[in-house]
Amino acid sequence: MMKDEAPFLLEWYAHHLAVGFTKILVYTNDCSDGTDDMLIRLEELGLGYHRRNDIPEGVKPQPSAMKYAQAEPKVAEADWILMFDADEFLCINYGDGTLDPMLDAAGDANGIVITWRIFGSGNVVDWSRDPVSEQYLYAAPPTWNKGWGVKTLFKFDPDKWKIGIHRPSIKNKHLETGFPDTVKWLNGSGLPMEDYFKFRGWRSIRRTVGYQWAQMNHYAVKSIDSYAIRKLRGNVNNKKDKYNADYWSLQDRNEVYDDKILRYTERRKQIMDELLTDPVLARLHWAAIDRVEARLVEYRKTDDYVTLKASLIEASQVPITKIVAKPPKARNPAEIAALMSQVEKSNASRPMNERRTKPEAGFADVGEGGDGFVPGQIDVSAETAVEWIDNHGIALPADVRIFAQNTLDLVMRGKYQRRLARRIGRMVEDGEKLLDLGAGIGFLSIFTAKQLPQVTVIAQEDNASRMHIMRSILAHNEAALGDRLCMTTEQVVFPDDAKTVARINQMIADEKPDVLRASYAQIGAKLLSRVDLGTVKRIVLTGPAIGTFLREYPQIDAPVLTPSEELSMPEFVIIMPKATGQP
Structure with a gap:
């Protein structure tokens, strides 16, 4: 789902073609920068599909698009699907970095739960035409649990699954059948997910997080100038005042260097250069770049820009240990129990050691005689507030x-x-x-x-x-x-x-x-x-x-x-x- 992503669209598109996706379907709403026209041209070239997200009154853009996707024939025809956003870049660490070897290794699994890596600004202030995946190479540590949201790559059956932002959910009519027993999901290291995740959750936990196979690079902020433009254009889900300094301090994490995504640089550049040989795409792409740069020149002259820039620089100095994410909704065991299907109740009644997996070494606690340190050589060379x-x-x-x-x-x-x-x-x-x-x-x-x-x-x-x-x-x-x-x-x-x-x-x-x-x-x-x-x-x-x-x-x-x-x-x-x- 996209809104006004034209300056970044071709890199995102080329990257995911390099990863190995064969079809890309994008829903757009309220675009004013040529994103729609670029996607329409990409569809004309046979490289994907564009759909208008016509949003009914009282409905938010994301649920609206998901409802359309649920009934979309192209989605139903797919072998595997993954739903993600324009600021998310899939990075496969397995094999040669493409989808097929990882899916082959997954065997009879029908889902892979991929955890975010939160990438910050890398202390970049000014706008640049350089690729996102090359500019921003500093991220939150993989052990930072506030950054453990997930996206799920899975085999889709519209009769059995309801598409969701982070993971699909089993339709109610199949909860009491044998279908849940056929669900076999792996984590981002290719290890079995715990059974509870078949039914609930949108984040990894210490026992399930893993990045050995894949990670979802999440570039929520980019540079200060990019963030300023994003704040001006709004967001795909129309959340009021989403792009403030608090959001910046949460997402601008630069504690560790992570350049795994550079494995795609050459192939992504080849694809993007080929896309730009099309005169229509090239015209739309460069017009979008010129438009956003002209807008930024004007914005930089305002007091609002000066105030925003100062607030973001100050927010960058918030240590990761002081970050306060949006508080989770209080857990109500009675309410959860009332909603649980019989198959969930049966699963929850099993002994804990059967339901829980042991975390990978990098995400385990100090228990069992551990020394309390992150394993291996520790890189603290990145400049970040501590x-x-x-x-x-x-x-x-x-x-x-x-x-x-x-x-x-x-x-x-x-x-x-x-x-x-x-x-x-x-x-x-x-x-x-x-x-x-x-x-x-x-x-x-x-x-x-x-x-x-x-x-x-x-x-x-x-x-x-x-x-x-x-x-x-x-x-x-x-x-x-x-x-x-x-x-x-x-x-x-x-x-x-x-x-x-x-x-x-x-x-x-x-x-x-x-x-x-x-x-x-x-x-x-x-x-x-x-x-x-x-x-x-x-x-x-x-x-x-x-x-x-x-x-x-x-x-x-x-x-x-x-x-x-x-x-x-x-x-x-x-x-x-x-x-x-x-x-």
Whole structure:
């Protein structure tokens, strides 16, 4: 569905032909910039279809267009359909980036639920004729749940399905039949969706989100100038004052660099250049560009533009942790139960472990012995507003690129590693030397050095990006700890346990620590039993290392913790070496 998209239309059209769609059907309403004429010409060239969205009084444009599409023969003839907007570009990460290999891999599945990636302005202010998909390459982190709206690619049967904005719904007459059992939908990583999504929901959740197969790049704002023009022309659904500064701060997310869509650049350019060989399309396209640029020249002279630009620049400084999306409608279990079909009730009565899937590693919480960080190397190079929160006297970046969601919640509340911080004196005595293996972003290392002025800490971390973040935390806090805090990214953990043991032995021999603190999952008690502890008086296991310890020694009962403590295992374990130097 479109309204006044002429300057962007051919890129959007060419991109989705490059993706592999064979038919494109567009409904338009109230266009004044030539969008209708361009679509009519594209239909004359056999590249798609255009329909007028004649909107009945009292009906909004989107529901009106969906009603027409429900009865449209061209839609009913399609093998697969996907409903999306002019500011959404499908990016297939599977295979060569085209539809057919992904659909082949889907096997007998009849739907793929594709989650948004929210792309911001990339701090671009001025209007440009450059392609949207090349200009805007900064986005919200994939783990940001406010950006997890979906669009659904599915096999359509007008008798059984009712088309929807984010996903279709099963028609009531088929709810109590065996049809719901035939619905097999996959998420954006090709993994089975949970059964509830057959019936309800329009967003991914931590257990269902995934981008390994596909993502829907959502360019809701573009540059400030593009946004200004969009505000002038209105939107496809006639929402009053939609394009304000609040909407901008929600959608202008530039935390991470994502250039996956550039895989289409060459093919999209070839198609677009070919489209522009048609004199009618070329005339309409360039006229639309000239028209919008002339309008922008005039608008820039007004006080309204100056005010809007200033408000958007200010809105760009809102950290992602302070973004407040439109509050969801309060959940009413009784109302939902009353609406549920018998097949839904039957599904809801199944054991939870049968109904719920395990989230992918990148979207899981810190539980089950995790370290609370986003997996892998963390890229925080993009310029974006980040809120710094005091945690036990140390300001930490509340950055979704760094922390898993429930760990981020603790950072936001100033309670990151609260119990470990409170009990630091049980781990290390003042005047001792601490070798910290797997220091992460260095919070405990920094905290220990600050709290115990005679302690020396050697902080080691295999993940170089986390050590980089540790240095930024030191700089932000202006923490002058001198040679009492040493940092190294010299690798400790290897696939070969013998090599890991040899490396730890060497570090102990070189540093002669009194305390060895380890968080790596690979460093359990069994591996430590092979280490030459030398000067070590005390071993402290934290984080994933505790999970390993408890799996190796299940006969040791973990303390029973109340739900309010938000933990499923001890926060640390102290091992005292015997006189022989072995634990």
